[in-house]
Amino acid sequence: MTDLPIQAPTPLTVAISSRALFDLGESNEIYDNAGLEAYRLYQIAHEDDPLEPGEAFHFVKKLLNINKLLGKHRVEVILLSRNSADTGLRIFNSIKACQLDITRAAFCGGESPYRYIKAFRCSLFLSTQADDVTHALEHGVAAATLLGGSAAAAPSGEDLRLAFDGDSVLFSDEAEQVYQAHGLDAFSANEAAAAERPLEGGPFKGFLAALHGLQREFEGQHCPIRTALVTARGAPAHERVIRTLRAWDIRLDESLFLGGMEKTEFLRAFGADVFFDDQSQHCERASEHLATGHVPHGIINRGD
Numbered sequence: 001m002t003d004l005p006i007q008a009p010t011p012l013t014v015a016i017s018s019r020a021l022f023d024l025g026e027s028n029e030i031y032d033n034a035g036l037e038a039y040r041l042y043q044i045a046h047e048d049d050p051l052e053p054g055e056a057f058h059f060v061k062k063l064l065n066i067n068k069l070l071g072k073h074r075v076e077v078i079l080l081s082r083n084s085a086d087t088g089l090r091i092f093n094s095i096k097a098c099q100l101d102i103t104r105a106a107f108c109g110g111e112s113p114y115r116y117i118k119a120f121r122c123s124l125f126l127s128t129q130a131d132d133v134t135h136a137l138e139h140g141v142a143a144a145t146l147l148g149g150s151a152a153a154a155p156s157g158e159d160l161r162l163a164f165d166g167d168s169v170l171f172s173d174e175a176e177q178v179y180q181a182h183g184l185d186a187f188s189a190n191e192a193a194a195a196e197r198p199l200e201g202g203p204f205k206g207f208l209a210a211l212h213g214l215q216r217e218f219e220g221q222h223c224p225i226r227t228a229l230v231t232a233r234g235a236p237a238h239e240r241v242i243r244t245l246r247a248w249d250i251r252l253d254e255s256l257f258l259g260g261m262e263k264t265e266f267l268r269a270f271g272a273d274v275f276f277d278d279q280s281q282h283c284e285r286a287s288e289h290l291a292t293g294h295v296p297h298g299i300i301n302r303g304d
Helices: 025-034 036-045 057-070 085-097 130-138 174-182 184-193 205-216 238-248 264-270 280-286
Strands: 012-017 075-081 104-107 124-127 142-146 160-164 225-231 254-257 274-277 291-294
Touching: 012 057, 012 205, 025 036, 036 085, 057 075, 057 160, 075 085, 085 104, 124 130, 130 142, 160 264, 174 184, 184 238, 205 225, 225 264, 238 254, 254 264, 264 280, 274 280, 280 291
Parallel strands: 012 075, 012 124, 075 104, 124 142, 160 225, 160 274, 225 254, 274 291
Antiparallel strands: 142 291
């Protein structure tokens, strides 16, 4: 019998919108004020002028650097854009100018690109278009809407640092439903009683597992990926979280149980490149200082 070839691991694939990767604010103003044709002519006239970084630029750059550190293709970034290929040429020229190893893209001519996420086998989708993010989540893909205001300063250090809220992001919103319906005391009592029963996974469980798999490939050497749970939970609600991650066989590098304290200063101390949370108020505060992804999932976001 002929031995079958060993299949290489599937790369961790992240889809990114053009407006998340680059700052298209000026271009978008032209579109809003003068229409599509003016926007098209503007992009063509400036197609050799590299765009400035957007909210996700530094995240993408650090993510792609993992391939260089491992010496193999273990991460891929896909560009998904509402631009046409004609107007998208400036974006690809900017990718080349910034030396980003991005070779695959879908330019959808004004329509939502989310329908190509599964075809590209993406584990995460980041966009500035909330509707596209919602559709991606509905189709079982981790997704977040990146908020503006933090792209100017590059995060310090070369390591990729990602921070996650717990309930409705890494975990289901089961516990959050109890909190919203009955308050903090009922939530704490419920979580203490269910401490040994693992929580169901939330929309980012698969992405976290994929990150953990990448971290394992750096065994015995410095790992350039660091993850943190930053949750409003405190004792006694901490135990169920710890046991859940243990049951999933997923390790987080840091876990911050803040007991309701505001998260932003802790995220800055951790040095997060991106923070993912389901609550708009937390995202808006954090986005003044770092790239922040709103995950419109769970009871907090129903009916918004």
